[in-house]
Amino acid sequence: MADTPENFRQSRDIQRLLIVRLSAMGDIIHTLPAATALRHAFPQAVIGWIIEERWAELLCTLRAPRSGRRSSQRPLIDKIHAVNTAAWRSSLLSNRTWEQIAAGLSELRAAHYQVAVDFQGAVRSALLARWSGAPVAYGAAQARENAASMWYTRQVIGRGTHIIEQNFSLAEAIARRSLPMPRMEFPCDPAIEQEVDRRLRDHEIREFAILNPGAGWGAKQWPAERYGYVARRLAENGLKSLINFGPGEKELVHAVEAASG
Secondary structure (H helix, E strand, O other), X not given: OEOOHHHOOOHHHOOEEEEEOOOOHHHHXXXXXXXHHHHHHOOOOEEEEEEEHHHHHHOOOOOOOOEOOOEOOEOOOOEEEEEOHHHHHHOOOOHHHHHHHHHHXXXXXXXXXXXXXXXXXXXXXXXXXXXXOOOEEEEEOOOOOHHHHHHOOEEEOOOOOOHHHHHHHHHHHHHOOOOOOOOOOOOOOHHHXXXXXXXXXXXXXXXXXXXXXXXXXXXXXXXXXXXXXXHHHHHHOOOEEEEOXXXXXXXXXXXXXXXXX
């Protein structure tokens, strides 16, 4: 069913809201504007988020608790529900896997969410939205995986071509009004910030660009030579480049450095 005014009694009645966006890094970041707009629209609501464990740091610093009072280390979300669906899929016959799934669903249902919104549009995320126990589940009318939409109680026709705009359509459907594009807040650990500032001072770096040459799979990875070219052009305009990388990507970093001259 497409979203209409009678689908939920009043948006102001929403006190417990669940966001579902499991992965990956870029997609989660593209969801943050809509999530932040929902936080501003419902400042007193308890907002939870189901996310893959490996990406939870996008919502909460390592040293901060995963639930409770919000702070600069967890500025947006009241409760993080971390899952590991890859591990579950790899050992579906294990009793331990089903115990973890049951415990996760029990935790979700104990939160008594009134509304769940699936920003992922996959069958697995739609199922989690429905299995959360929330009586209302929002999702895109044209979900990324067609079968996902059958699990939504409220289907929203998105606007725009960029995923950020489409995500915003879901947020505005829940809020029942137009929402301004907010300034995003990322988790910030003061101790780590101080250490980063010290390192930048030690290397006399004030302004810089961050290059992120890694990708989840090869089809999405831009060639290292192109990143090197970008770094050279930035340097010509007085801007230094820092390379962000993860485990197993040191060779890629060396290739970018070599290509940058």
